[in-house]
Amino acid sequence: MKLHNISFGNIKRRKGKMLFLVLGLVIGIATVVTLLSITESMSKNIEERLNQFGANIVMVPKSENLSLNYGGIDVGGVSYQVKEFDQEKLPSIKTIKNYKNLSIIAPKVLGPVTVKDKKILLMGVLFEEELALKTWWHKTGGAFPKKENEVMLGSQVATLLGFKIGDTISLSGKPFKVATILNPTGAAEDDAIIASLDASQRLLGKEGKLSMVEISAFCQGCPITELTLQIAEKFPNAKVTAMKQAVMSKMQSIDMFRSFSLGISIIVIFIGSLLVLVTMMGSVNERTREIGIFRAIGFRRGHVMQIILLEAMLLGIIGGIMGFGIGNLIAYGIIPLVMKDGVFAGINLNLGIVSILMSVALSLLASLYPAFKASNMDPSEALRAL
Amino acid sequence: MTQVNHLIEIQGLKKIYQSGGTKVDAIKQMEFFIDDEEFIAIMGQSGSGKSTLLSIMGALNHPTQGKVLVDSLDLYSLSGEQRADFRSEYIGFIFQSFQLIPYLTVLENVKLPMAVTGQKKKIKNQMALEVIDRVGLGAKAYRLPDQLSGGEQERVAVARAIVNKPPIILADEPTGNLDSKTAEEIMLLLQSLNKDGHTVIVVTHNQDIKAYATRSINVQDGECFA
Numbered sequence: 318m319k320l321h322n323i324s325f326g327n328i329k330r331r332k333g334k335m336l337f338l339v340l341g342l343v344i345g346i347a348t349v350v351t352l353l354s355i356t357e358s359m360s361k362n363i364e365e366r367l368n369q370f371g372a373n374i375v376m377v378p379k380s381e382n383l384s385l386n387y388g389g390i391d392v393g394g395v396s397y398q399v400k401e402f403d404q405e406k407l408p409s410i411k412t413i414k415n416y417k418n419l420s421i422i423a424p425k426v427l428g429p430v431t432v433k434d435k436k437i438l439l440m441g442v443l444f445e446e447e448l449a450l451k452t453w454w455h456k457t458g459g460a461f462p463k464k465e466n467e468v469m470l471g472s473q474v475a476t477l478l479g480f481k482i483g484d485t486i487s488l489s490g491k492p493f494k495v496a497t498i499l500n501p502t503g504a505a506e507d508d509a510i511i512a513s514l515d516a517s518q519r520l521l522g523k524e525g526k527l528s529m530v531e532i533s534a535f536c537q538g539c540p541i542t543e544l545t546l547q548i549a550e551k552f553p554n555a556k557v558t559a560m561k562q563a564v565m566s567k568m569q570s571i572d573m574f575r576s577f578s579l580g581i582s583i584i585v586i587f588i589g590s591l592l593v594l595v596t597m598m599g600s601v602n603e604r605t606r607e608i609g610i611f612r613a614i615g616f617r618r619g620h621v622m623q624i625i626l627l628e629a630m631l632l633g634i635i636g637g638i639m640g641f642g643i644g645n646l647i648a649y650g651i652i653p654l655v656m657k658d659g660v661f662a663g664i665n666l667n668l669g670i671v672s673i674l675m676s677v678a679l680s681l682l683a684s685l686y687p688a689f690k691a692s693n694m695d696p697s698e699a700l701r702a703l
Numbered sequence: 704m705t706q707v708n709h710l711i712e713i714q715g716l717k718k719i720y721q722s723g724g725t726k727v728d729a730i731k732q733m734e735f736f737i738d739d740e741e742f743i744a745i746m747g748q749s750g751s752g753k754s755t756l757l758s759i760m761g762a763l764n765h766p767t768q769g770k771v772l773v774d775s776l777d778l779y780s781l782s783g784e785q786r787a788d789f790r791s792e793y794i795g796f797i798f799q800s801f802q803l804i805p806y807l808t809v810l811e812n813v814k815l816p817m818a819v820t821g822q823k824k825k826i827k828n829q830m831a832l833e834v835i836d837r838v839g840l841g842a843k844a845y846r847l848p849d850q851l852s853g854g855e856q857e858r859v860a861v862a863r864a865i866v867n868k869p870p871i872i873l874a875d876e877p878t879g880n881l882d883s884k885t886a887e888e889i890m891l892l893l894q895s896l897n898k899d900g901h902t903v904i905v906v907t908h909n910q911d912i913k914a915y916a917t918r919s920i921n922v923q924d925g926e927c928f929a
Binding site: 322613614 | 758761763764765783784787788790791792794796798802804805806807811814815816817818819827831863867
C-alpha cells in the first residue's frame with residue numbers, strides 16, 4: 318500500500334466527479350490547441366501564398382539616382398547603364414546565418430538589344446528559378462525555353478515586333494528561336510525579351526555580371542529585416558531591399574489573431590481552472606471523513622497533500638492528452654471552414670508536450686488550495702463527521 | 704520510595720468546546736492513569752465526554768487544560784506532525800461504524816496505516832495477511848468492504864488497528880452497530896489482543912462490555928469516577 322494506491326482508488330471510485338474535473342481541463346487545453354493550430358496553419362498558408370506572390374527581397378548594385386519600377390511595384394534601383402556585380406560572388410549568399418529561410422534565388426542580367434531597329438529590354442534569367450518565382454507567368458503556346466538559343470517574348474514585344482512562336486529572332490545579329498510568348502502580365506516582362514542568363518550575358522557583353530537578384534524568403538516568423546542585413550553584410554556593393562510591407566501586413570494579421578487566441582485561451586483556461594478548483598474543493602469536502610481516518614492512523618499533513626496533488630497530476634495528464642487530441646481534431650475540422658484553401662498544418666508534438674505540462678500545472682495549481690485545506694483539517698473535527 | 708511509571712497518565716484534563724457564544728464543558732476535570740496491558744472500559748452515557756476523552760488520549764484533540772502523558776511523553780507538547788508520527792507508532796484506532804475506505808479492498812484497508820511507514824511491500828503484505836488471518840478473514844482479503852457483513856467489517860477495522868503492532872488500541876463503541884453474537888466475538892478478539900500485550904481502551908455505553916475489561920472508568924458530565 319502506497320499513497321498513490323489511494324489516489325488511483327479515489328479516481329476510480331469517483332468517476333463522474335473526476336470526469337467533470339478532466340472536462341474542465343480538456344475544454345481549456347483543447348481551446349488553446351485549436352487556436353494555436355489554426356494560427357500555425359494560417360502562418361503556413363500565408364507563407365505559401367507569399368512564396369507564390371514572388372520575391373520579397375531584391376538585391377541590386379549600389380548606384381546613384383536610379384530606381385527600378387517593376388510592374389508598377391517599386392522594388393529598388395536599377396537601370397540599363399547601372400553597374401553590375403560579379404556572379405561568382407553569388408554563392409556566398411549560402412553562408413548567411415538564415416540561409417535556410419531563402420527558398421528561391423533568381424539572378425538576372427538586364428540590358429538593351431536592338432531588334433528591327435528598335436531598342437528592347439533583354440532580360441537574362443535562370444529559367445528554372447525564374448519560373449518557380451513567377452508562378453503567374455503563363456505561356457500562350459509552345460514551351461518555356463530550355464536551350465541557350467531559345468527566347469521567350471513578352472506579349473507587348475511579340476505584338477510590336479510581329480513575332481510568333483517558332484519564328485527566329487535576331488538579337489544583335491545572332492539568331493534565337495522564339496520558344497514561347499507570355500500572356501500579358503501587366504508587368505515589365507510584357508516589354509522584354511527573356512533569354513537564358515549565359516546567352517544574355519554574352520549578348521550584352523556582361524559575362525559573369527549580374528544586374529539584380531530576386532530572392533524569395535520563407536516567412537514563418539519572418540526575420541526579413543535580419544535576412545536583409547545578413548545579405549547586405551555579404552554583399553557590401555549591393556543594395557538589398559526587403560518588400561516588407563506585404564510580409565508585415567500579413568504577419569500583422571496573424572499576430573492579431575494570435576493575440577486574440579491568447580486572450581480567449583487565457584479566459585477559457587481561467588474558467589477551466591475554476592472548474593477544477595470547485596470540483597477538487599467538493600471532493601475534499603466529501604472526503605472529510607476519509608481524511609479524518611488518514612490523519613487518525615498517522616498520516617502527516619504532507620501525506621494528505623500528496624494524495625490530493627497526485628490525483629490532480631494524474632487527472633492533469635489525462636486532461637492534457639485528451640485536450641491535445643480533441644484540439645487537433647477540432648482544428649482539423651474547422652480550418653477548411655475558416656480559411657479558404659486552408660490546410661491543417663499537422664500535429665505538433667512539441668505542442669503536445671506543452672499541452673500536457675500546462676494541463677498538469679493548471680490542475681496542480683487549482684488543487685493547491687483544496688489540498689492545503691485538506692491537509693490542515695483538524696483530525697478531531699474531521700472525525701466528528703464520523 | 705520509587706515512582707511508578709504508568710503507560711498513560713491523565714493530569715488535570717479539561718476540554719471546553721466553544722460554539723458561537725456558548726461554551727460547553729465536555730471534560731470538566733479528569734485525573735487517572737492506565738497501566739501497560741490493561742483492558743479498560745470507559746463507560747458513560749451519550750454526551751458524557753467519553754468520546755472526547757478518547758480523542759484526547761489518541762493525540763487527536765488538543766485539551767483546553769491538563770496533560771496526557773504516554774510513556775512519560777507529554778503528547779500536547781509535540782508538534783502536529785510529531786503527534787501524527789506518534790499515532791502511527793503507538794495508537795490503533797477502531798472507530799464507531801467501522802470507517803473503512805470503501806474503494807479499497809480488505810487487504811488495502813488493513814495496509815493503510817503502513818502506507819506511511821518504511822517497510823518493504825513484501826513485508827507489508829505479509830504483515831497485513833497475518834492480521835487478516837488472525838481476525839478470521841483470510842478468505843476475504845480481496846473483497847471490498849460493501850461485500851462484507853457488519854461483523855466482518857468490524858474485524859477489518861480491528862485488523863487495521865493492530866497491523867502496525869501499536870501498544871495501545873483505542874476503540875470507540877466497537878459493538879455499537881453489531882448484533883449481540885457478533886459483538887461478543889469482537890470483544891473476545893479484543894480480549895485476546897489484550898492478552899497478547901496490547902493495552903486496550905474501549906469507550907462504550909454498553910454495560911456488558913465491562914465483563915471483558917480488567918478495569919472500568921465511569922464518565923459522567925465530564926468527570927470520571929473509577
